[in-house]
Amino acid sequence: MFRFLEYLLIACCIAVLLVLSHWIGQQTYSWMPPEATAEAQKVDSLFSFLVSVGAFILLGLVGMMAYSVLFFRAPKEDYTEGHPSRGDVRLEILWTATPTLLVLWIAFQGFNIYQQLNILGLGQIVHLHTPLEPEKAYAAEVSDVPKPASETIEVFVKQWDxxxxxxxxxxxxxxHLPVNRSTRLNMHAKDVLHSFYVPEFRLQQYIVPDRNIDLVLTPIRPGKYHLKDSLFSGTYFALMDANVYVESQQAYNQWLVKVVGEPTTIKNQAVAEYTQPAKTLVKTGWYTVAPSMSPAIARSAAPEAIAVEKKVSNDT
Incomplete structure (x- = not known):
């Protein structure tokens, strides 16, 4: 009877830990910026699960230590050795198999999210040179199967815009991205390594020079967001930002029609910083990439723009 009550108490403690750790995991959704893409929801769900598992392990271990300190303390002046513990095969299997299965499941979930982004261009040709045959190269190419998307937007990044x-x-x-529509971003770096990072998208992707890096995302939350270059790329790296607008399909089409034929100059904050006099007393003499003024861009009304304008007029 005593053994049954002991097992019942352990089961109740485990149940309380499960409920408490699940509650802590649910709080993680308020720790992060709002979810702005369908992929962000899966990332946050995985993060919440990891926090729940970590909270369960932490509370369980702390609870066991506190229980041992309170009820199994050695009396004063008792310096004898404790009872030697013996190995339990079942326990060894349990704490070996459980973490293994957990890590495999987490790896599978991470791979699943990565596949949904459909990032292409990372598996391009890799050349391997051997010491004996330096002039000979072995090429391995990974076939990329593009995921369907409603449209493709070209992304160009350089020092400093x-x-x-x-x-x-x-x-x-x-x-500008239409909401609830899958959009492919075809990204190009013109000089050095850069990184596309929007916190609300839960997306950070390196952009490698001489490679076309494609990814597909589905915005689900209209609003204004902030794009940053999260990879240090030089003096004006902190100024590498841009506004991101997620809007309805109608608003997106109207914006495309509105800006057609309007020449504009892309604002480059790095130019303003570079032309200002130095604010430090000591000149370092470090080499700095001089930012160039962005030329005025003449936006032409291509046939696609005319088609968009007709579609907007039909929608309205």
Whole structure:
């Protein structure tokens, strides 16, 4: 009877820990910026699960230590050795198999999210040179199967600005995305390594020079967001930002039509910083990439733009 009550008490403690750790895991959704893409929801769900598991392990271990300190303390002046513990095969299997299965499940979930983004261009040709045959190269190419998307937007990044080219040849320093539509971003780095990072998208992707990096995302939350370059790329790295607008399909089409034929100059904050006099007393003499003024971009009304304009007029 005593053994049954002991097992019942342990089961109740485990149940309380499960409820408490699940509650802590649910609080993680308020720790992060709002979820702005369908992929962000899966990332947050995985993060919440990891926090729940970590909370369960932490509370369980702390609870066991506190229980041992309270009820199994050695009396004063008792310096004898404790009872030697013996190995339990079942316990060994349990604490070996459980973490293994957990890590495999987490790896599978992470791979699943990565596949949904459909990131292409990372598996391009890799050349391997051997010491004995330096002139001979072995190429391995991974076939990329593109995921369907409603449209493709070209993303260009360089020191020190972002620019975006839309299907109707509109070029802008703002990224506009239609809500609830899968959009492919075809990203190009013109000089050095850069990184596309929008916290609300839960997305951070390196952009490698001489490679076309494609990814597909589905915005689900209209609003204004902030794009940053999260990879240090030089003196004006902190100024590598751009506004991201997620809007309805109608508002997106109207914006495309509105900016057609309007020449504009992309604002480059790095130019303003570079032209200011130095604010430090000591000149370091470090080499700095001089930012160039962005030329005025003449946006032409391509056939695609005319088609968009007709579609907007039909919708309204």
């Amino acid at each position: 972002w620019s975006f080219r839309y299907p109707n040849n509109v070029t802008s320093n703002e990224l």
